[in-house]
Amino acid sequence: MxxxxxxxxxxxxxxxTDDYKKVAVAELQGAIHRIDVDLQRLDFQEKRLAAEMEKKSKPGLQVNGQQIIQERRRLLETRQQLIDRVKNVGQLExxxxxxxxxxxxxxxxxxxxxxxxxxxxxxxxxxxxxxxxx
Known part of the structure; x- marks a missing residue:
């Protein structure tokens, strides 16, 4: 062989280049916006879950609440990383x-x-x- x-x-x-910076920042801001929408969706789910928990006391509802909290934490961390990346793009030479x-x-x-x-x-x-x- x-x-x-x-x-x-x-x-x-x-x-x-300036164009690269503009495109990169726009892409990152789009990702941040999508995360913000997901966070709003989680807020709505959390409020609905809280209302259900007041009516009924089911263990499954508490598990769902923990999942929502974990998902919010993950999304907030990702959002902060994206914000940091936007700042870094602005500093590129x-x-x-x-x-x-x-x-x-x-x-x-x-x-x-x-x-x-x-x-x-x-x-x-x-x-x-x-x-x-x-």
Whole structure:
């Protein structure tokens, strides 16, 4: 066997521009808004559950109350992380490169190939356009 096809990780980076900052902040704010909607839904469920608990004393209702509390805590933590990310985007230096994500691609390798070149691949984007493949 002289050749083999592998799946390798590919790092995707973005060059920070004003447009990137605007898009990133808009995406993060959209996610924060969706969490706010979920929190409002939880508030409604909690009020409805409290009213049911006043009428009936069932153990299952208390379990549901605990689940709502845990879900609210998780959503609030995620919301705070997103707010922190919005602040971080504002502090990014124009022209710098930031990691956007990871992908995978197939690569054919053969005896004698430089392993570092096989694995060390990254794509650089600027305003949605590929500017480099390294």
């Amino acid at each position: 002289e050749k083999l096809t592998l799946i390798r990780p590919v790092l995707v980076k973005v060059i920070v 124009l022209g710098s490169e930031v990691v956007y994500g990871k992908m995978e691609s197939p690569v054919e390798i053969a005896v004698g190939d430089d392993w570092r070149q096989v694995l060390g691949v990254e794509i650089v984007l600027q305003d949605g356009i590929i500017t480099a493949i390294r």
